Amino acid sequence: MSIKPVRTRFAPSPTGRMHIGNARSALYPFLLARRMGGTFILRIEDTDQKRYTQGAEQELIEGLHWLGIQHDEGPDIGGPFGPYRQTERREIHHEYAWKLVESGHAFPCFCTTERLEKVRQEQMKNKQNPRYDGACRAIAPDEARGRVDSGEKYVIRFKMPKVGSITVTDLLRGPIVTENAALDDSVLLKSDGLPTYHLAAMVDDQLMKITHVIRGSEWLPSMPLHAHIIRAFGWEEPVFVHLSVFLKPAGKGKMSKRGDVEAIKDGHSIFLGDMKDLGFTPEGVLNWIVLMGWGVAEDDVMTLAQMVDRFNIDSLTPSPAAINFQKLDHFNATHIRLLTTEDLAGRIKPYFTREGLNVKDDILLKIVPLLRERLVTLDDCIAFGGFFFKDDVTPNPEDLIAKGLDAKQSAEIARRAYEILSAQPVISHEGSELPLRAYVEESGLNVNQVFGILRVAITGQRVSPPLFESMEIIGKEKCLYRIKKAVEVLEKMG
């Protein structure tokens, strides 16, 4: 076996939104290429003009870019084996389809879709497997050529052997034997002159010197056909790796776009394009998807670089994996905690701005350490720290009343706190907590009651970052103003 430089590819069809299944189909070949010092290619399989979606290719490229999966060759950046868009390779596919006809491995077929449909109905009625009936196999090569040249519509079909069997090997599953009789005379070249996946992918993988074909397991059943095509050309087969499918969170049924509609309601999505808006980080998403179908013994929190170091293509798992959004949350939160203050500040700023808040960078830098371990998604910064950038807060009056006390008592506490704090030159974490604790002590109240009132008065919410750190950042003037306002509200209630 010769040692060839590793070349892998991500070959999506631009037919819709990029989802996590696509992302993983890109990630693994990328990881393998980087790990082996090889090359990772992006190829667009756009041979189905009916399902072609405008903008899908762009979304794919943006998704890869966001995740940090950088391709070395592709339609947007070129490369020595281009073009990388299959519709731009139609002459090549055409040529190779006819090579197969000339070598006797394929034949032109003139059957109409109507006739084919009728045959299929008949077969189903007789409980037979729907299969091409071989009508055009009998046409002499010269006659077929003549009809093609005269402009008759045709497709090219693979001439599947009627007997024998073929053995193909999937890296994760081992050898798989298939009877040729169970295989069909599949269409290689469509009547619109474009190739089907079967032909296009095999030809392009060969011409682009792909060493490892990593793709979804929906391709497993057509691997025998693909091997037949490759062997008919006399080529050497690449290593085939078929990835497990993603199941819905319940673990039953394949992940679908429909199931996702519900998922996005509680802040999750399977679409890469939604992830950023929902506050997910590329690090978190990457860590999540890399582990769906790949297991590591310990230390499962990894950056992309660490994944490259540890990745091993043989250790992927062949069994289906149920998607688990709780785990996404966990990895996202974990990676947020790993970010530097400056980095995290830059990442949450857009979420504040999106809410119309006027972000002051010096304050932003101060609140990041307070927010960091509380964020599951980046947009949680609003819930926890939005009040830092508001001129005023309007707490729910009910929340201002401490547990076990009434409005009048709560107002008194707030008034006392106001006095204590106004006596201080400045409000600081270290300097302001002590006198207030002393007050708690002598009043016989508990800290939750006193600090709770202040928390709601100052932040406008019941849950917030630590009170005194927050007050220090907000400043004496604003704090006192907000407490005073709370006193007024409480007195009105009393």
Next chain:
RNA sequence: GCCCCCAUCGUCUAGUGGCCCAGGACGAAGCCCUCUCAAGGCUUAAACCGGGAUUCGAAUUCCCGUGGGGGCACCA
């Protein structure tokens, strides 16, 4: 209907014949810490689909069931 693939805690997985009365992570429960919420620390519950066979010995090998998934297009 036919063909193919898969099968360890609820979920993602480690485990390649003895290191396993099965390890880690998420989630769950409890405790500690604590101004709320988190984070952090400690602890607990939780699995080898069933049946045969091979072997001194099987989660690990083989066979048969069962369950789950995929595929049978001029879609990829």
